[in-house]
Amino acid sequence: MKSEKILVLFVLLPIVTVETGVFDFFSGIFDNDKLRPFNSTDFEKDLRMSLYGQNIALNTILKAVTWLMKDPDPPKPLVLSLHGPTGVGKTYITKIIARNIYEMGENSKHVHTLIATYHFAHIIEFPKHEAQLKAWIYGNVSSFPRSIFIFDEMDKMNPHLIETIKPFLDYMLHVDRVSFNHAIFLFLSQAGANMINEVALDSWRKGKERDQMNTQRMETLLYQGIFNDKNSGFWHSSLIDEHLVDHFVPFLPLERKHLKQCVLAEMTSLNITHDYDVMDSVLKDMPFFPPEEEAFSLKGCKTLHNKLGLHMKL
Ligand SMILES: *[C@@H]1O[C@H](CO)[C@@H](O)[C@H](O)[C@H]1NC(C)=O
Ligand SMILES: *[C@@H]1O[C@H](CO)[C@@H](O)[C@H](O)[C@H]1NC(C)=O
Ligand SMILES: *[C@@H]1O[C@H](CO)[C@@H](O)[C@H](O)[C@H]1NC(C)=O
Numbered sequence: 001m002k003s004e005k006i007l008v009l010f011v012l013l014p015i016v017t018v019e020t021g022v023f024d025f026f027s028g029i030f031d032n033d034k035l036r037p038f039n040s041t042d043f044e045k046d047l048r049m050s051l052y053g054q055n056i057a058l059n060t061i062l063k064a065v066t067w068l069m070k071d072p073d074p075p076k077p078l079v080l081s082l083h084g085p086t087g088v089g090k091t092y093i094t095k096i097i098a099r100n101i102y103e104m105g106e107n108s109k110h111v112h113t114l115i116a117t118y119h120f121a122h123i124i125e126f127p128k129h130e131a132q133l134k135a136w137i138y139g140n141v142s143s144f145p146r147s148i149f150i151f152d153e154m155d156k157m158n159p160h161l162i163e164t165i166k167p168f169l170d171y172m173l174h175v176d177r178v179s180f181n182h183a184i185f186l187f188l189s190q191a192g193a194n195m196i197n198e199v200a201l202d203s204w205r206k207g208k209e210r211d212q213m214n215t216q217r218m219e220t221l222l223y224q225g226i227f228n229d230k231n232s233g234f235w236h237s238s239l240i241d242e243h244l245v246d247h248f249v250p251f252l253p254l255e256r257k258h259l260k261q262c263v264l265a266e267m268t269s270l271n272i273t274h275d276y277d278v279m280d281s282v283l284k285d286m287p288f289f290p291p292e293e294e295a296f297s298l299k300g301c302k303t304l305h306n307k308l309g310l311h312m313k314l
């Protein structure tokens with residue numbers, strides 16, 4: 001098994017190293033796109049200031065990323081699968097991670113995003129994509145080991161392509177002095193979102209603070225939810241079977257108070273003084289569910305920015 005994986009990588013090797021060698025020489029001289037010294041205190045502060053209502057995700061990601069960043073010789077890359085409804089901070093947290101690792105943050109050329117439905121919409125061309133995907137990951141990690149790969153809409157990804165990336169996620173020996181173990185893979189999807197909503201609603205009805213929700217139990221439920229969901233491509237793959245994902249991270253639906261925090265933060269970033277009347281009218285304009293209780297925002301914080309435009313006194 002192991003030797004097969006290494007063999008596959010060896011075949012790709014000659015193509016990549018020549019190109020990146022020349023590239024490295026020039027980029028080394030004028031490169032502003034560097035790693036920042038990682039500081040877990042700053043990372044934690046950034047997470048706590050910027051992310052609302054996602055303490056389970058926050059704590060898991062804080063520990064997992066810090067653990068990787070502090071390890072000079074990690075045994076495998078960090079693989080996190082982020083799950084939850086839309087607009088609750090999954091993409092946002094990838095930006096927070098990036099800006100704590102790279103000087104150029106999310107704009108760093110070492111942050112690679114792939115959207116399943118956009119980049120691999122034509123399943124017919126699958127063999128070509130398979131080779132491209134391999135070369136893409138191999139090429140970038142060999143020229144810059146601390147690379148981040150974000151796979152958005154992972155649940156819609158072709159299961160064959162998931163198979164393709166598996167060798168990169170596993171415990172692996174170094175290949176020609178290239179180690180994949182400093183890389184971070186982030187899988188984003190809505191798989192399991194219904195289950196997350198149910199658990200959150202149940203807890204809300206019992207009047208429990210969401211911070212007291214049991215992280216371990218949530219991760220187990222999520223794991224089972226995805227595993228049993230025949231609709232998500234994820235289910236087909238042996239990613240789960242082979243335990244290549246280090247953590248399944250749930251993102252909960254947002255409550256009214258979190259939306260208020262989002263509106264105020266938006267006002268701050270637009271440099272306008274906090275206007276609570278405007279905040280209230282923006283919130284009235286947002287849909288909540290379930291209809292009887294209106295516990296959670298249907299769209300999270302996603303459309304708030306544009307809604308704010310409608311309610312500002314110009
Ligand atoms: C991390 O940043 C804090 C300030 O935010 C500073 O006090 C601390 O010394 C830094 N730690 C390291 C290891 O640089
Ligand atoms: C690295 O990734 C970028 C975009 O994410 C891609 O354009 C480039 O071809 C990749 N490099 C290699 C050597 O595959
Ligand atoms: C925000 O306002 C402050 C003070 O009025 C000003 O110095 C700053 O340039 C403004 N920033 C933006 C992004 O408009």
